[in-house]
Amino acid sequence: MYPYHGNHKPSAVESAMKEIIDYIGNEGLCDGERLPNERELSELLHVSRSTLREALQRLSSRNVLEIRRGVGTFVSYKHGVADDPLGFTLIRDKKRLARDLLEFRILIEPRAAALAAQNANETDIAELAYLCDSVDDLIRSGNPHLERDQEFHTCIARCSGNIIMPKLLPIIHGSIGVFIAETGGQLREETMRTHRAILNAIRAHDGTAAYDAMYLHLIYNRDRFRSDPILLGGEYLTK
Amino acid sequence: MYPYHGNHKPSAVESAMKEIIDYIGNEGLCDGERLPNERELSELLHVSRSTLREALQRLSSRNVLEIRRGVGTFVSYKHGVADDPLGFTLIRDKKRLARDLLEFRILIEPRAAALAAQNANETDIAELAYLCDSVDDLIRSGNPHLERDQEFHTCIARCSGNIIMPKLLPIIHGSIGVFIAETGGQLREETMRTHRAILNAIRAHDGTAAYDAMYLHLIYNRDRFRSDPILLGGEYLTK
DNA sequence: TTCCCTTTTGTGGTCAGACCACTATCTCTG
DNA sequence: CAGAGATAGTGGTCTGACCACAAAAGGGAA
Numbered sequence: 054m055y056p057y058h059g060n061h062k063p064s065a066v067e068s069a070m071k072e073i074i075d076y077i078g079n080e081g082l083c084d085g086e087r088l089p090n091e092r093e094l095s096e097l098l099h100v101s102r103s104t105l106r107e108a109l110q111r112l113s114s115r116n117v118l119e120i121r122r123g124v125g126t127f128v129s130y131k132h133g134v135a136d137d138p139l140g141f142t143l144i145r146d147k148k149r150l151a152r153d154l155l156e157f158r159i160l161i162e163p164r165a166a167a168l169a170a171q172n173a174n175e176t177d178i179a180e181l182a183y184l185c186d187s188v189d190d191l192i193r194s195g196n197p198h199l200e201r202d203q204e205f206h207t208c209i210a211r212c213s214g215n216i217i218m219p220k221l222l223p224i225i226h227g228s229i230g231v232f233i234a235e236t237g238g239q240l241r242e243e244t245m246r247t248h249r250a251i252l253n254a255i256r257a258h259d260g261t262a263a264y265d266a267m268y269l270h271l272i273y274n275r276d277r278f279r280s281d282p283i284l285l286g287g288e289y290l291t292k
Numbered sequence: 293m294y295p296y297h298g299n300h301k302p303s304a305v306e307s308a309m310k311e312i313i314d315y316i317g318n319e320g321l322c323d324g325e326r327l328p329n330e331r332e333l334s335e336l337l338h339v340s341r342s343t344l345r346e347a348l349q350r351l352s353s354r355n356v357l358e359i360r361r362g363v364g365t366f367v368s369y370k371h372g373v374a375d376d377p378l379g380f381t382l383i384r385d386k387k388r389l390a391r392d393l394l395e396f397r398i399l400i401e402p403r404a405a406a407l408a409a410q411n412a413n414e415t416d417i418a419e420l421a422y423l424c425d426s427v428d429d430l431i432r433s434g435n436p437h438l439e440r441d442q443e444f445h446t447c448i449a450r451c452s453g454n455i456i457m458p459k460l461l462p463i464i465h466g467s468i469g470v471f472i473a474e475t476g477g478q479l480r481e482e483t484m485r486t487h488r489a490i491l492n493a494i495r496a497h498d499g500t501a502a503y504d505a506m507y508l509h510l511i512y513n514r515d516r517f518r519s520d521p522i523l524l525g526g527e528y529l530t531k
Numbered sequence: 532t533t534c535c536c537t538t539t540t541g542t543g544g545t546c547a548g549a550c551c552a553c554t555a556t557c558t559c560t561g
Numbered sequence: 562c563a564g565a566g567a568t569a570g571t572g573g574t575c576t577g578a579c580c581a582c583a584a585a586a587g588g589g590a591a
Contacts, residue, residue: 064361065545090571101546103342106572107349114353115378122303122572123553139354139459150455157456160403216389217396220378221460304574329542340575345543361543362582 065100069108072098074117077128088118088126116220141228154229155275159268161218162206166251166267167260169212177212178256184208185252192241199230205248209255209267243273304339308347311337313356316367327357327365355459380467393468394514398507400457401445405490405506406499408451416451417495423447424491431480438469444487448494448506482512 063071076097077088088094095105109126112118119129144150173181184205191198203226210218247270254262302310315336316327327333334344348365351357358368383389412420423444430437442465449457486509493501 092571103547104545107346107544109572110346110349111353114350120572121554123570124555125571139456139463141459144455153454153456156454160400164399215392215395216383217378217392217464220380224378225456331542342576343574346573348543359543360583362541363584364542 065104066107066111069098069100069105070112073108073112082128084128086128088128090125139224139228151229154225155271158225158229159271159275162209162222162271163264163267165210165213165215165218165222166255166263168214168218169209170255170258170260170263172214173212173255173258177208178252181205181208181212181252181255185248188248189245192245202244202248203230209251212255240273240277244270247273304343305346305350308337308339308344309351312347312351321367323367325367327367329364378463378467390468393464394510397464397468398510398514401448401461401510402503402506404449404452404454404457404461405494405502407453407457408448409494409497409499409502411453412451412494412497416447417491420444420447420451420491420494424487427487428484431484441483441487442469448490451494479512479516483509486512 073088073094076082076094082088089097091102091105091109095102098105100108109118109120113120113126113129116129119127121127141150169177184201188198188201188205191201203223206226207219207222210222213219247266250266251263251270254260254266312327312333315321315333321327328336330341330344330348334341337344339347348357348359352359352365352368355368358366360366380389408416423440427437427440427444430440442462445465446458446461449461452458486505489505490502490509493505
């Protein structure tokens with residue numbers, strides 16, 4: 054994307070990346086479809102397998118490809134799976150990081166919900182409703198629901214119409230996920246109730262209500278974290 | 293950061309990444325300091341050079357390291373340099389992408405400015421003032437000022453106190469930079485004026501004023517883009 | 532001496548080909 | 562028909578060689 058920033062001569066890896074992107078475009082490969090295996094692709098692009106591999110790795114680390122060991126390499130228009138693309142790895146103060154991540158959600162997700170209320174069509178709303186029900190089911194049956202919960206939020210982000218939202222949100226969620234375990238106890242009722250409020254506001258195309266509902270939902274989450282931080286891998290907070 | 297998401301056995305590359313992070317921590321390496329060369333480091337970590345290289349590449353693509361050909365590999369706590377970590381590469385509709393990026397800035401930067409007004413100390417304000425003056429100088433002398441302009445904005449993001457902001461903003465800016473050339477004509481005056489307004493609001497610790505000033509500044513930018521999109525590599529808009 | 536050009540040195544970049552480890556599938560057996 | 566085992570295909574890792582670039586050292590001309 055940015056060979057234009059510098060004037061440096063493109064390396065073999067960079068060229069290969071561009072050619073892979075072109076290949077996907079030319080072949081009309083869609084989300085989930087498989088690329089040729091590494092040996093074939095390296096011949097096709099006239100680079101060594103190691104160079105080709107490096108190109109694939111870089112593309113996968115920016116969510117463009119998904120590499121599955123022993124299976125193959127797949128196109129992934131899916132949003133946000135890559136590890137730590139924002140470089141939180143080296144941030145020592147993990148407690149502050151967790152706090153800032155939660156604050157950041159409060160900053161953008163209510164706005165995303167408002168936009169979603171404005172832009173969501175029937176199909177979107179049906180998908181949101183399904184996800185909302187699905188989260189409820191998981192909570193009621195005592196199963197892990199965090200992942201599905203995040204899908205609900207990401208779906209709202211996608212409905213916002215701003216393409217940055219669904220790209221960014223899963224990264225934020227993923228980073229928070231390291232710190233926070235599954236919702237427990239009384240908060241589960243709260244989660245189901247506020248999720249439902251968000252869904253209803255979006256269904257009614259009421260932007261203000263959606264904003265407020267999402268805001269409340271996230272505030273609950275933040276305060277829970279503050280007062281009762283259930284942590285996974287607590288060592289990462291002090292390190 | 294997220295070996296905790298899945299239960300999969302860590303690959304050699306993943307272990308190497310972790311060990312590199314640990315190495316940086318143990319040796320107390322700071323921003324800009326150099327790591328041992330690839331051959332030494334691969335011996336040190338007991339992995340092959342190719343595995344080590346892959347680990348280094350991944351860390352560099354998440355802004356943790358900076359690899360300079362013919363020179364060495366350096367620790368980079370710096371914010372946002374990596375190419376396209378959010379995976380905009382495959383987005384075909386570049387016009388929409390540009391629009392959404394600008395809208396996204398309008399969504400988060402005013403809030404960052406408000407937080408900066410609240411949290412900035414004397415040192416921060418001095419740095420902001422210097423950057424603001426510097427941008428003015430560049431504009432007046434007719435030199436490219438886009439990069440310094442972005443530094444000004446990133447500095448505000450850093451002053452916000454939320455660590456996500458300065459990580460994210462350069463990525464957004466960098467992606468927008470592909471589309472938008474240097475500010476030209478009458479907008480230059482506008483840029484200098486609104487920058488100054490933002491600075492003054494932050495200096496006065498007036499959050500509301502900072503929010504409004506930043507909002508106006510960005511609206512000007514967006515409208516300029518809409519009415520008169522000066523584009524670099526226009527082909528990328530239609531592709 | 533001072534400057535510029537050449538050489539040297541050290542670094543990351545690329546290549547080739549071999550073998551390892553995992554996954555899904557097929558096949559044989561009970 | 563179900564399960565265990567063999568098999569083929571994929572990405573993962575290793576080795577060691579050579580290439581290309583950037584900075585520093587050296588040497589000659591003004």
